[in-house]
Amino acid sequence: MKSQQNRSDLKSFFEPKSVAVFGSLREGVGLGYGVIRNMLQFGYSGKIYPVSPSYSGEVLGFRVYSAVNDVAEPIDAAIVITPPPTVPGIIEQCARKGVKAAVIVSENFAEAGAEGAKFQQQLVDIVHRTGIRIIGPNTVGLFNAANGFITNPYLIVQKKIRKGGIAYCSQSGYVGTAAQPLEDRAIPVSKMCDIGNKCDVDEADLLNYLADDPETKVVAMHLENAKDGRRFIDAARRVVVRKPLLILRPGRSEEAARAVASHTASLAGNEQVYDSAVKQVGAIRLDTWLDYWEVPKIFAYQRLPEGNRIAILTLTGGVAVLGVDVAVSAGLAIARFLPATADKLKRIYPRLSSNPVDLGPILSVSDNPFAVEEEVIALALNDANVDCAAVSIYAGFDDIVAPIVEMFDHLKERITKPMALWIYGMKLSAMDEMSRQLETRGLPTYFYLETAVKALGVAAAYARIRAGLEE
Amino acid sequence: MKSQQNRSDLKSFFEPKSVAVFGSLREGVGLGYGVIRNMLQFGYSGKIYPVSPSYSGEVLGFRVYSAVNDVAEPIDAAIVITPPPTVPGIIEQCARKGVKAAVIVSENFAEAGAEGAKFQQQLVDIVHRTGIRIIGPNTVGLFNAANGFITNPYLIVQKKIRKGGIAYCSQSGYVGTAAQPLEDRAIPVSKMCDIGNKCDVDEADLLNYLADDPETKVVAMHLENAKDGRRFIDAARRVVVRKPLLILRPGRSEEAARAVASHTASLAGNEQVYDSAVKQVGAIRLDTWLDYWEVPKIFAYQRLPEGNRIAILTLTGGVAVLGVDVAVSAGLAIARFLPATADKLKRIYPRLSSNPVDLGPILSVSDNPFAVEEEVIALALNDANVDCAAVSIYAGFDDIVAPIVEMFDHLKERITKPMALWIYGMKLSAMDEMSRQLETRGLPTYFYLETAVKALGVAAAYARIRAGLEE
Secondary structure (H helix, E strand, O other): OHHHHHHOOOHHHHOOOEEEEEEOOOOOOOHHHHHHHHHHHOOOOOEEEEEOOOOOOEEOOEEOEOOHHHOOOOOOEEEEEOOHHHHHHHHHHHHHHOOOEEEEOOOOOHHHOHHHHHHHHHHHHHHHHHOOEEEOOOOOOEEEOOOOEEOOOOOOOOOOOOEEEEEEEEOOHHHOOOOOOOOOOOOOEEEEEEOOOOOOOOHHHHHHHHHHOOOOOEEEEEOOOOOOHHHHHHHHHHHHOOOOEEEEOOOOOHHHHHHHHHHHOOOOOOHHHHHHHHHHHOOEEEOOHHHHHHOOHHHHHOOOOOOOEEEEEEOOHHHHHHHHHHHHHOOOEEOOOOHHHHHHHHHHOHHHOOOOEEOHHHHHHOOOHHHHHHHHHHHHHOOOOOOEEEEEEEOOOHHHHHHHHHHHHHHHHHOOOOEEEEEEOOOHHHHHHHHHHHHHOOOOEEOOHHHHHHHHHHHHHHHHHHHHHHO | OHHHHHHOOOHHHHOOOEEEEEEOOOOOOOHHHHHHHHHHHOOOOOEEEEEOOOOOOEEOOEEOEOOHHHOOOOOOEEEEEOOHHHHHHHHHHHHHHOOOEEEEOOOOOHHHOHHHHHHHHHHHHHHHHHOOEEEOOOOOOEEEOOOOEEOOOOOOOOOOOOEEEEEEEEOOHHHOOOOOOOOOOOOOEEEEEEOOOOOOOOHHHHHHHHHHOOOOOEEEEEOOOOOOHHHHHHHHHHHHOOOOEEEEOOOOOHHHHHHHHHHHOOOOOOHHHHHHHHHHHOOEEEOOHHHHHHOOHHHHHOOOOOOOEEEEEEOOHHHHHHHHHHHHHOOOEEOOOOHHHHHHHHHHOHHHOOOOEEOHHHHHHOOOHHHHHHHHHHHHHOOOOOOEEEEEEEOOOHHHHHHHHHHHHHHHHHOOOOEEEEEEOOOHHHHHHHHHHHHHOOOOEEOOHHHHHHHHHHHHHHHHHHHHHHO
16 A cells, blocks of 8 residues: 555655756647746646757756756656657656656557557656656646646646645546636646556555645546556545545547547456446546536535435426426435525515425515515525525626625525526626636536536535445 | 318418507506617518507507507507406407507416406407407417517517528517527528417417418427317328427426316326327427527528438547447438549548548648648538538637638538538637528528437438328
């Protein structure tokens, strides 16, 4: 167990005090240049040593070294974006210099055929011989929101990614900093990591590291295949006792398994083995790309529901019915209000007494709709028979954003149970702005009612799993 | 059959030459005022007669009449937004005046209890006695993109809704002009109609009308319950032989069926009866709110695929695998390229030869990535073994919108088979703008790969149904 814990110590990857960069330093277009620009953009404050035999002087204010050995100070990490034939030599030099962690962004290794596989095997040999650790090759690597350390060399137009509790891990560059409008959506990120071809560091190492990472409150993992089933299960279990582990596993169909084999140079695992293993350790399976990005935030800033009884508050009955269907299939029960709550609701408006709650009729005739809405939401969520709620809010036009956000500022003082908000409306600017403002206040927002309800279902499922583990 | 055809003649509802408006004319806030403002906003050019016994002079440039009978000219339609006790009298007067179609927006009829039910029954009696037709009550009514006629009295910040082929029909106000960012998303609409409590006009009438409507290329219907199962099936069949009918039917779970009963004052139908009926006539069932809004556009401007073989083109292999899973579960087959196509692709880049196509490696090293991407997409779609394609495009930053749109301008000249485009990226402004520009060029865009692939699956399913009908 001790050696495995050590194997999974990825601190030098995520929190290096100094980093060497290997890759083209051509201004604006070189990938070495790009990664330095990105580190500066996200505020990485460690030391940066560009290394290039063909370049001299400075890049972005950093002195360029012709070899890593010329750097007098110790170096924790390296980022390598050079052609495959040059990579083993660079890693060898890094290992000799005492670099602990190397992220190899370069493509065209095992995934590209026999020649690439040969170079990748050389990397594996160096790891075994020297103890240097490698993430990749064929990866955009990692991002740490806490210190701004990033290994992605491509243009990232996002100025800032919000620090928060979600770790997104993947086996594909799509699932990285450049794959989603993280800034515009105010998605709260702790770490991101694409493990690429995993010639060394694999999903088990990553899970072990994230299990212990205090910044990470939930782990979302896109996983096509586990390198070592046993270690993966052990690591998953270590995560689940501390925080939720949500797994998006494509490759369910035979055709997809073939596609996995072709692009990762490895076989997809057996579907049933995965499924039962994932279930057994209490990880929760997600089915879609949409869910992968959207479901985790329910855990990022809300407490777990204490049970599975949901209240659904919408602005028309028709949509409430859709929500009920999703709730039931997500394992939630439709809460029944206590008589005292039903009475209070009835006093506000006769047809408000039962769950799901259709706020439409009262809001359309009320002189002070925001006060009524606030009161009804608070009554529903403070009912002892209710564990969580999906609340739909209307972002019909720009001027409605401020009063709705103010209403939720009040509600945050009155409610401690988890809520998922479904934003809908006729203007993207209003919907987007409302989402941003509510997210930064710690309220998870969704553009599809189904996702909001499903997220609460996943939260209730994890709460049940946790309760089972603690018994 | 003849009488049924007549029953379903909703021309006076959707294409009235003149309309009387009953409802508060208070400037800015009255709902009668609101509906006139909305008609002007969307360019309705028919005659408008505001009717109010308590108001004189003009409203928004239209002379106000104290009774509908004071209008000398004939009136085709009426919009009624007054308290329930006043509505039967108004409808009676309209019938006497010769008005053919009345949309009753007012709430608090059968859905609100016994007293409302009494008023609703009076409306039914008037319909039977006089032959006037009614949509509603308890509805936002209808919208016709072709002439700008609209009965929704609430604020609509969208200036324009794009004319196109999708008819959205519902039993809920959520599914109306104010429920989605139709303008920002450039969604192509022919008609929208919420049938509300359907004291008269029901889903069967609506389907019969839309089956014959030349503007409508696809009908998307949110339906909680059919008033008359037999007529509904007949009408659905009339649609399906002419155009696809997609049905979102909530209320699958027992809990949801209860919720339907409570908000519509009618029972949800038996789940299995619906399912087999829908299948039998060749209507296609949708499962989510997201699919309801997004899937139909695949039919709005693209031809039907001639088979179910899909090519999937993405920018990383990881996402291609996700697409394969969705394709298989949506009834699509993963196309195998002809040897000639594979050869040509191989000449562009050795690893491009098979489907799914991972464009990432070649684009990251190409000097002219847009030309390469265009060539690969054209080769894949023009392969005789390929019937349709899901293509992922990267809207990473604002400057990439123009060259991508230009590439698709070229591709439109080279390709006739249907495509669904998945837009992803790190900046909402770029994603939204790219979507708008491509949609207005007749290319359906999606923000989730799953939806893009599912839409093609639905298109292939309908193509198969159509082929079966024509045999």
